[in-house]
Amino acid sequence: MQMMHILSVLQFDDLQIEKCRPKETMASCVLExxxxxxxxxxxxxxxxxxxxxxxxxxxxxxxxVDNAIKPSFLLDFGIKASxxxxxxxxxxxxxxxxxxxxxxxxxxxxxxxNPRCIHLLQQCSNLESLYYLTDVSSGLEKPQSIxxxxxxxxxxxxxxxxxxxxxxxxxxxxxxxxxNLTTMFGILLGYPFTYWFEKETEDNCLSMIPLRxxxxxxTIHIQKENETQLNSTESxxxxxxxxxxxxxxxxxxxxxxxxxxxxxxxxxxxQLSSKTEILPKVAM
Numbered sequence: 621m622q623m624m625h626i627l628s629v630l631q632f633d634d635l636q637i638e639k640c641r642p643k644e645t646m647a648s649c650v651l652e653x654x655x656x657x658x659x660x661x662x663x664x665x666x667x668x669x670x671x672x673x674x675x676x677x678x679x680x681x682x683x684x685v686d687n688a689i690k691p692s693f694l695l696d697f698g699i700k701a702s703x704x705x706x707x708x709x710x711x712x713x714x715x716x717x718x719x720x721x722x723x724x725x726x727x728x729x730x731x732x733x734n735p736r737c738i739h740l741l742q743q744c745s746n747l748e749s750l751y752y753l754t755d756v757s758s759g760l761e762k763p764q765s766i767x768x769x770x771x772x773x774x775x776x777x778x779x780x781x782x783x784x785x786x787x788x789x790x791x792x793x794x795x796x797x798x799x800n801l802t803t804m805f806g807i808l809l810g811y812p813f814t815y816w817f818e819k820e821t822e823d824n825c826l827s828m829i830p831l832r833x834x835x836x837x838x839t840i841h842i843q844k845e846n847e848t849q850l851n852s853t854e855s856x857x858x859x860x861x862x863x864x865x866x867x868x869x870x871x872x873x874x875x876x877x878x879x880x881x882x883x884x885x886x887x888x889x890x891q892l893s894s895k896t897e898i899l900p901k902v903a904m
Contacts (some may be wrong), residue, residue, distance in 0.1 A: 650843060
C-alpha cells in the first residue's frame with residue numbers, strides 16, 4: 621500500500637503554501653465541545669474503549685470525509701464492519717456528521733466514504749487530469765510516469781462500478797479480486813499522485829529512490845462549554861502520499877498546487893508540508 625505512516629523528516633522544501641487567515645480558520649474548523657465528547661462516547665459504545673486513543677484520528681478524518689475535504693478514510697484498526705456501520709449511523713443520528721456516509725469493505729480493509737465524492741468521480745471523463753499515476757513495478761529500474769490512456773480507461777471502468785447510496789448509510793462488500801488495491805486506495809483516498817504496479821508481484825522499484833513525501837494537516841478549534849474552560853486546538857494529518865522526486869517536475873508541482881488550492885477552498889486551516897526521503901524498502 622502507498623506509504624502513509626513512515627515519514628521521518630530529512631528536509632523540507634519551499635512550497636508556495638497559502639497561509640490561513642485566523643478569522644477564516646476559526647470559521648471553517650470550529651467544533652463544539654459537546655460534539656467532541658459525543659464522539660468519545662460513541663467510540664466507547666460501538667468500537668470499544670480500547671479505540672478511545674484513536675478519537676482524534678477518527679474525528680479529524682471522518683469529519684474531513686463528511687465535509688468532502690477528502691473522499692474517504694481508510695481504517696486499519698481491526699474494527700468489525702458491522703460495528704463501524706452502527707458507529708457511523710449514530711454519528712449521523714446525533715449530528716456528529718452532517719451528510720450520509722457509506723462504508724466499503726475491501727478484503728480485510730474498511731473505508732468510510734462520502735458517496736457524493738464517488739458520484740462526482742464517476743462523472744469525470746478525464747481521469748488523467750485528476751491523478752498522476754506512477755508505474756513502480758519491480759521489473760523496472762526506476763519508477764515511470766504512466767501515460768497509457770487504456771489503463772486510465774480501465775480504472776474509469778472500475779470506478780464506474782463502485783456502488784454507493786445517497787439515501788442511507790449503506791455498507792458494501794466489494795470484490796477486490798481483480799483490483800490493484802494500491803491504485804484504487806490512492807484514488808479513493810483522493811491523492812493527486814498514486815502508484816500502480818503489475819499485480820503478479822507486490823514488490824516495487826522504490827527501494828533507495830528519493831521520494832517527495834507530502835503531508836496535509838488540518839486544525840480544529842474546540843470551543844469551551846463555559847467560562848471556566850479554555851478553548852483548545854488539535855491538528856492531525858488528513859493526507860499523506862508521495863511521488864518519486866525525479867518525476868516531481870514543474871508540471872507535477874502545478875498539479876499539486878491546483879489540487880491543494882481546491883482543498884483550501886473547503887478548509888482554510890489546511891497546511892501542506894513537503895520533504896525528501898530515501899527508504900531501503902517501501903511497503904505498498
